[in-house]
Every structure is written in structure tokens, then in C-alpha cells.
Amino acid sequence: MARPINKLSALEVKSETKPGRHGDGGGLYLQVEPSGSKSWVFMWKRDGKRTAMGLGAFPTVGLADAREKAGAARKNLSAGRDPLLHARQEAEREEAEPTFAEAAEAFLDEDRMASWKNAKHRAQWQMTLGDAYCKYLGQMKVSAIETADVLKVLKPIWSTKPETASRLRGRIERVLSFAKMRGWRSGENPAMWRGHLDAILPKPEKLKRRGHHRAMVYQNVPAFIRRLREASGMDAKVLEFTILTAARSGETVNATWDEVDFEQKVWTVPANRMKAGRKHEVPLSPRAIALLRSLPRRSDNPYVFSGLRKGRSISAASMEMLLRRWELKDQTTIHGFRSCFRDWTGDCTTFPREVAEAALAHVVGDKAEQAYRRGTALERRRKLMTAWADFLASADGKGKVIPLAGRRKVAAE
Structure with a gap:
């Protein structure tokens, strides 16, 4: 029979002062130190060996967050993965993954970009992919960028500056494709036009009449x-x-x-x-x-x-x-x-x-x-x-x- 979970209440977690581990069920424990500090621990046993993994300090990590993290750890165990090793790999990947601004700079620094006809062309790419238009995307991790984020950049200028906006969309798409090729993101490109943004935004050629x-x-x-x-x-x-x-x-x-x-x-x-x-x-x-x-x-x-x-x-x-x-x-x-x-x-x-x-x-x-x-x-x-x-x-x-x-x-x- 599975052990019951969610045994602790938010009030109990907040008021608990007795040193030791207080179980919530499903391998999740609130650990209270003699000093009064509290933290969350997930524990599991495999091949006769008991392992513990810290999930963060309370109250920075609340009860709901701790349960969510414990649930993810249990899913890893069910899939045959070591939760501790998986958490370390995720942390390393997160640390290595660049922001959009860093990915754009890496893209522009590739040797193949040296084939551009002149420095002005490269400077235009830097300007449009920088704070002038992509300030919102700049500090986002490339894997976190979704369609809504791309639209937040494009929509304000799509009708007023259609030529610039169309070029910008293509440049964002190129950077995100580059990020996928480098293993920094996966899935469909949120800046892709055909079969994606073309269903949301008016066609550029309809907006390009000189205003x-x-x-x-x-x-x-x-x-x-x-x-x-x-x-x-x-x-x-x-x-x-x-x-x-x-x-x-x-x-x-x-x-x-x-x-x-x-x-x-x-x-x-x-x-x-x-x-x-x-x-x-x-x-x-x-x-x-x-x-x-x-x-x-x-x-x-x-x-x-x-x-x-x-x-x-x-x-x-x-x-x-x-x-x-x-x-x-x-x-x-x-x-x-x-x-x-x-x-x-x-x-x-x-x-x-x-x-x-x-x-x-x-x-x-x-x-x-x-x-x-x-x-x-x-x-x-x-x-x-x-x-x-x-x-x-x-x-x-x-x-x-x-x-x-x-x-x-x-x-x-």
C-alpha cells in the first residue's frame, strides 16, 4: 500500500520547531535544525541504499513548491533515473545555456558570418537584435522563449515598420535555429513564419506600402x-x-x-x-x-x-x-x-x-x-x-x- 502524502499543513510547516525530520509522505520531509532553520529533503531507497536530496530552504521554498519538486523526483525514480544526478545535469545545462543576447552574439561571431558583404550589414543585425528592438528577449534563456515572447517584440512595429519587423522576425528565427543546433533549445522555432506566425500576423507584403x-x-x-x-x-x-x-x-x-x-x-x-x-x-x-x-x-x-x-x-x-x-x-x-x-x-x-x-x-x-x-x-x-x-x-x-x-x-x- 502506497504511503499517504500531503500529511503536513502550511500552518504546521510554519510553526514546527521540534528538531528532526517531519514527513509529508512520498519521500518528502521538512527538516528542522536545532537552530530553528528549516529545509526540505527528498529521500529514497534503491538497492538497499538510502539517498537524500535537498530541495531548498523554507520559507524560500514553500510547501507547494516542495511537493512539486518531490513529485518530479518521484517521476524520475519511476523512469529509472537518479533524481540527484538528474538535478545536477539540469543545473549544469541551465548554467551553460545562454541568454538570447548571448546567443545572438555567438551567432554573429560565427566564421560563416564573415562572408557578409560589409560591416554595415553586420552592424544592422547587431542593432536590431540588441536593445533597440529585442531588449525584452535579451536576458531570457533561449530555451524559455515562446511564441508570445516573439510577438511581444514584433507586434508593436509590425504595422508601423513592416520592413524592419519582417527582417527582425527572420533574424530572431535565425538566432533561435542556431541555438537549437547548438543544443540550447528544442522544439519548433517560435519565430517561424510559414505555418506559424503567418496565422497570427498580417502578411508583410500587404503592409509594405510606403507610409x-x-x-x-x-x-x-x-x-x-x-x-x-x-x-x-x-x-x-x-x-x-x-x-x-x-x-x-x-x-x-x-x-x-x-x-x-x-x-x-x-x-x-x-x-x-x-x-x-x-x-x-x-x-x-x-x-x-x-x-x-x-x-x-x-x-x-x-x-x-x-x-x-x-x-x-x-x-x-x-x-x-x-x-x-x-x-x-x-x-x-x-x-x-x-x-x-x-x-x-x-x-x-x-x-x-x-x-x-x-x-x-x-x-x-x-x-x-x-x-x-x-x-x-x-x-x-x-x-x-x-x-x-x-x-x-x-x-x-x-x-x-x-x-x-x-x-x-x-x-x-
């Missing part, structure tokens, strides 16, 4: 900046900095303090965070410097625009939420401010086209032309960005921010 980013006319931006400066939240700060630097939102929200050189007044965005996969130096206007100096610097957070969670940056979605709260979401976009900057440069200044395009981190001309311009572009762009900041601080912006009668659409990059 437009809504933008206000540049004459209205100074009034919008004044409203931003009256707000006190970090979302308003990061949005103003994004507009001042004509940067993309992903570049600013992930900016770290070690990228900012206050002495040279330059913010250097690394290649892995740039769309073109090339390092971008941003000359900072006096207003941009003053904004940065007004921000708190935390020893436990490397990000310039810190979020609410410890050690994390603010989310790019916070800027979109600000526009929504101000009832501007249907009239302008964060990316549209880059178009405002470009139109203002063309209409109101005499700066050459290549200087404006360089300020937007657009690649202009062939490699020889780019190399020739590299030496003088920074200082010329500094003058341009200072003039832009002065315009944003002006008091003669025409029209109201709400409503934006002069709104327009600009081609997406």
Missing part, C-alpha cells in the same frame, strides 16, 4: 517647444532633446552618459544604435547642453533619460503617450519633427543640403565624398544645430499648436 509620418509645419514648433518646457516630466525632456538634436527616438531614449562629451559638446551615438549602422556625432547646442545638465545622474543607471524601473531608460512610447495626452497624436508624430528640421533648414537658412542631411545622419555621396567632408562637417553642423535651437526658442512661431491647421504628411525614411 508617411505626420508632421506639423515648422512655424508651429517653437510654440510646441514652449509647451514642452512648461512640463516637468522626463517624457517632455527627452522629446525636447530629440527635437533639438533632430534625432530618432530610439537614439535618444537609449542615450547613455558615457556617450556625452560635455567638454567638446558632442553626443556620439554608437553604430549599433544607428539606422545606417555608422557612428554618428551630434554637436550639442547650448540649450541641449543645459537640458542635459538639468537631468539627475544616478549611480545605478547609465541612461541619460532614466525610466521608472531601476537601471532602465525611459520608453520611446512615453513620447507618443505625451502626444496622445495633448491630443496631438493624430496630427503629428515624433519622427515628423525631423522633417520640420529639414524643411526649416531649406526654407530659412543658407546651410548646404549635405550639411542638413549629415545632421539627420543620412548617407550622402560616395565613400570618397563622405571621407572628404568628415573633417569639417561637425563644426558646420554645430552652427546649424545652434541656429535650430535659437529658432525653437523664438517667440514668433506662427499659429497655435492645437489645432494644427497646417499639418502635412512627409515621406517616411
Whole structure:
């Protein structure tokens, strides 16, 4: 007759003080030490030899968890496996298994990846598989990643950035296939398209029609900046900095303090965070410097625009939420401010086209032309960005921010 199990109650486990082993049945015991500390032990006998395996200390491991672990040990015994040896093997496998970020880096470091046509291609893979899009997956063990996790990364950009999202899905699939080949995971690939995600997400070709980013006319931006400066939240700060630097939102929200050189007044965005996969130096206007100096610097957070969670940056979605709260979401976009900057440069200044395009981190001309311009572009762009900041601080912006009668659409990059 099988020994009865579940003999202990949660209250008994909590209040038991008598030293010794107190059986719950099925080989599970609560072990109480003379000092009063408690732990769980699973015991079994095979070939006349009694063996004990620790299952963890109480209360870190509660009664329900201990019973679950004991149940797993009994299943191993029934299957002819040594529970202690099996637990050690599982622990070793868990320790050896990489996170998604580590697996992606290992995948990129494979010799066969050296056949890529240029460094830019590899940098684009690093950027998309890194914090820019895969921050959520980054610290997950590769064996733990499921379809819901992949969708959490893809869904926010599937309709708005279909080309990027489609490439990202393929890259995640490649990394997880690589992980399976290395023995780090098993089963179907949760990022697989045919016969899997194609039943959940719209087909990319239906979404690839070139979209437009809504933008206000540049004459209205100074009034919008004044409203931003009256707000006190970090979302308003990061949005103003994004507009001042004509940067993309992903570049600013992930900016770290070690990228900012206050002495040279330059913010250097690394290649892995740039769309073109090339390092971008941003000359900072006096207003941009003053904004940065007004921000708190935390020893436990490397990000310039810190979020609410410890050690994390603010989310790019916070800027979109600000526009929504101000009832501007249907009239302008964060990316549209880059178009405002470009139109203002063309209409109101005499700066050459290549200087404006360089300020937007657009690649202009062939490699020889780019190399020739590299030496003088920074200082010329500094003058341009200072003039832009002065315009944003002006008091003669025409029209109201709400409503934006002069709104327009600009081609997406």
C-alpha cells in the first residue's frame, strides 16, 4: 500500500520547531535544525541504499513548491533515473545555456558570418537584435522563449515598420535555429513564419506600402517647444532633446552618459544604435547642453533619460503617450519633427543640403565624398544645430499648436 502524502499543513510547516525530520509522505520531509532553520529533503531507497536530496530552504521554498519538486523526483525514480544526478545535469545545462543576447552574439561571431558583404550589414543585425528592438528577449534563456515572447517584440512595429519587423522576425528565427543546433533549445522555432506566425500576423507584403509620418509645419514648433518646457516630466525632456538634436527616438531614449562629451559638446551615438549602422556625432547646442545638465545622474543607471524601473531608460512610447495626452497624436508624430528640421533648414537658412542631411545622419555621396567632408562637417553642423535651437526658442512661431491647421504628411525614411 502506497504511503499517504500531503500529511503536513502550511500552518504546521510554519510553526514546527521540534528538531528532526517531519514527513509529508512520498519521500518528502521538512527538516528542522536545532537552530530553528528549516529545509526540505527528498529521500529514497534503491538497492538497499538510502539517498537524500535537498530541495531548498523554507520559507524560500514553500510547501507547494516542495511537493512539486518531490513529485518530479518521484517521476524520475519511476523512469529509472537518479533524481540527484538528474538535478545536477539540469543545473549544469541551465548554467551553460545562454541568454538570447548571448546567443545572438555567438551567432554573429560565427566564421560563416564573415562572408557578409560589409560591416554595415553586420552592424544592422547587431542593432536590431540588441536593445533597440529585442531588449525584452535579451536576458531570457533561449530555451524559455515562446511564441508570445516573439510577438511581444514584433507586434508593436509590425504595422508601423513592416520592413524592419519582417527582417527582425527572420533574424530572431535565425538566432533561435542556431541555438537549437547548438543544443540550447528544442522544439519548433517560435519565430517561424510559414505555418506559424503567418496565422497570427498580417502578411508583410500587404503592409509594405510606403507610409508617411505626420508632421506639423515648422512655424508651429517653437510654440510646441514652449509647451514642452512648461512640463516637468522626463517624457517632455527627452522629446525636447530629440527635437533639438533632430534625432530618432530610439537614439535618444537609449542615450547613455558615457556617450556625452560635455567638454567638446558632442553626443556620439554608437553604430549599433544607428539606422545606417555608422557612428554618428551630434554637436550639442547650448540649450541641449543645459537640458542635459538639468537631468539627475544616478549611480545605478547609465541612461541619460532614466525610466521608472531601476537601471532602465525611459520608453520611446512615453513620447507618443505625451502626444496622445495633448491630443496631438493624430496630427503629428515624433519622427515628423525631423522633417520640420529639414524643411526649416531649406526654407530659412543658407546651410548646404549635405550639411542638413549629415545632421539627420543620412548617407550622402560616395565613400570618397563622405571621407572628404568628415573633417569639417561637425563644426558646420554645430552652427546649424545652434541656429535650430535659437529658432525653437523664438517667440514668433506662427499659429497655435492645437489645432494644427497646417499639418502635412512627409515621406517616411
